[in-house]
Amino acid sequence: MTENELSGILEEHGQQHIFAAYEKLNEEGKKKLAGQVERIDWSSMDIPCHKTAGDEEPKQERGKLEPLSAMEISQIEANKTKYEVVGIDAIKAGKVGAVLLAGGQGTRLGSDGPKGKYNIGLTKDMFIFERLIRNLLDVTDKAGCFVPLYVMTSDKNHEETVSFFAEKNYFGYPEEFVKFFKQEMAPSVDFNGKLYMESADSLSLSPNGNGGWFYSMAVTGVLKDVKARGVEWLNIFAVDNVLQRIADPVFVGATLESGCVSGAKVVRKADPHEKVGVLCLEDGKPSIVEYYEMTDEIINSREPNGDLSYNFGVILNYLFRVDKLEQIMNEKMPVHVVEKKIPYMTADGEYIKPETPNGYKFELLVLDMIHLLDNCLSFEVVRDYEFAPIKNKTGVDSVESARVLLQKNGVEL
Numbered sequence: 287m288t289e290n291e292l293s294g295i296l297e298e299h300g301q302q303h304i305f306a307a308y309e310k311l312n313e314e315g316k317k318k319l320a321g322q323v324e325r326i327d328w329s330s331m332d333i334p335c336h337k338t339a340g341d342e343e344p345k346q347e348r349g350k351l352e353p354l355s356a357m358e359i360s361q362i363e364a365n366k367t368k369y370e371v372v373g374i375d376a377i378k379a380g381k382v383g384a385v386l387l388a389g390g391q392g393t394r395l396g397s398d399g400p401k402g403k404y405n406i407g408l409t410k411d412m413f414i415f416e417r418l419i420r421n422l423l424d425v426t427d428k429a430g431c432f433v434p435l436y437v438m439t440s441d442k443n444h445e446e447t448v449s450f451f452a453e454k455n456y457f458g459y460p461e462e463f464v465k466f467f468k469q470e471m472a473p474s475v476d477f478n479g480k481l482y483m484e485s486a487d488s489l490s491l492s493p494n495g496n497g498g499w500f501y502s503m504a505v506t507g508v509l510k511d512v513k514a515r516g517v518e519w520l521n522i523f524a525v526d527n528v529l530q531r532i533a534d535p536v537f538v539g540a541t542l543e544s545g546c547v548s549g550a551k552v553v554r555k556a557d558p559h560e561k562v563g564v565l566c567l568e569d570g571k572p573s574i575v576e577y578y579e580m581t582d583e584i585i586n587s588r589e590p591n592g593d594l595s596y597n598f599g600v601i602l603n604y605l606f607r608v609d610k611l612e613q614i615m616n617e618k619m620p621v622h623v624v625e626k627k628i629p630y631m632t633a634d635g636e637y638i639k640p641e642t643p644n645g646y647k648f649e650l651l652v653l654d655m656i657h658l659l660d661n662c663l664s665f666e667v668v669r670d671y672e673f674a675p676i677k678n679k680t681g682v683d684s685v686e687s688a689r690v691l692l693q694k695n696g697v698e699l
Contacts, residue, residue: 295323307319352568353587356665357544374535376542383512383521387522395678414528417528421532434517436465438468467502470498472495474647482630492647497655519541522604529688529695547606547607548661551604553598555594571661604652619654674687
């Protein structure tokens with residue numbers, strides 16, 4: 287990109303202050319900043335109405351919502367042996383891979399490092415990454431073979447994550463079955479849509495949300511490994527749920543037997559107002575609606591038997607058919623505009639760490655992929671056996687609550 291082209295792009299999008307910063311840099315700095323600008327997807331930064339502090343968040347327009355029934359625990363238990371055999375056979379045939387979404391930091395836990403490095407042990411070391419690998423090993427030991435594991439990192443934590451796995455000897459998992467790849471980064475803007483600078487030669491960039499994972503696999507070349515190994519299904523899971531079963535053969539088998547092209551593990555809501563996304567139908571296709579998008583009517587709607595109509599919350603553990611993901615990879619996904627506290631550098635070189643939200647980050651969410659597909663199996667799991675999210679250090683969905691559930695399931699900490 288020439289300087290004239292760079293200047294033209296920035297002027298077109300009202301970002302002349304970035305070119306002013308560019309002009310002050312040496313050649314190496316100019317190359318770095320120009321490269322960042324060149325990678326910006328400007329279409330993903332459309333804010334419906336640039337807001338100021340105190341305005342309501344822009345909300346995504348929703349279609350017609352209807353309940354989606356789940357394969358409930360009683361049905362799963364009645365067919366567990368059959369589903370498990372089908373799932374184990376698929377794993378043995380090399381058709382199943384796993385993708386760990388680990389691009390985030392442990393900031394809310396009081397840690398500056400990757401979230402997966404956080405130590406949840408009490409009497410011994412037990413890192414989040416370690417607990418997840420042990421959950422996967424429970425499955426691979428039963429199958430008698432290993433599942434390819436793809437770990438998505440970010441610019442913020444890639445090197446530290448890779449070195450930590452190496453330092454810990456991959457927690458007993460074979461190194462040749464583990465691949466790392468970085469997710470794409472997205473710029474941050476102020477409430478007027480102006481790009482923030484993080485340093486003299488760098489935009490303020492952050493991971494673009496978990497919804498870009500498959501595209502990131504493609505652009506980093508990792509998808510070639512998926513194809514070369516003959517993997518047909520990918521189980522996507524979040525770093526912060528330390529109880530979840532990964533490449534769960536019963537889940538895999540049930541999804542394959544159902545004929546669906548995707549599956550989602552769900553838990554029965556603890557109460558109507560629980561802050562979880564709900565799997566339902568939107569305009570006749572599977573969709574996930576976040577708790578803050580639901581009306582009181584939807585929240586309190588009930589079936590004839592008294593159960594909540596929208597009763598099953600997702601836990602960010604999905605199964606996707608690879609060929610279907612390839613078909614939708616280039617389709618436009620909704621961009622979620624999130625208000626955040628964004629540290630930045632002023633034009634005078636002063637570094638500011640705001641105490642209140644001062645701008646937007648732009649994120650893609652994996653839950654939106656579901657709506658691009660024709661169908662999805664809603665697969666119920668027992669909350670106390672498979673859902674121990676770690677969002678906070680104390681309180682609800684915390685290190686403390688996860689420890690209690692791990693110990694309840696016989697895990698020594």
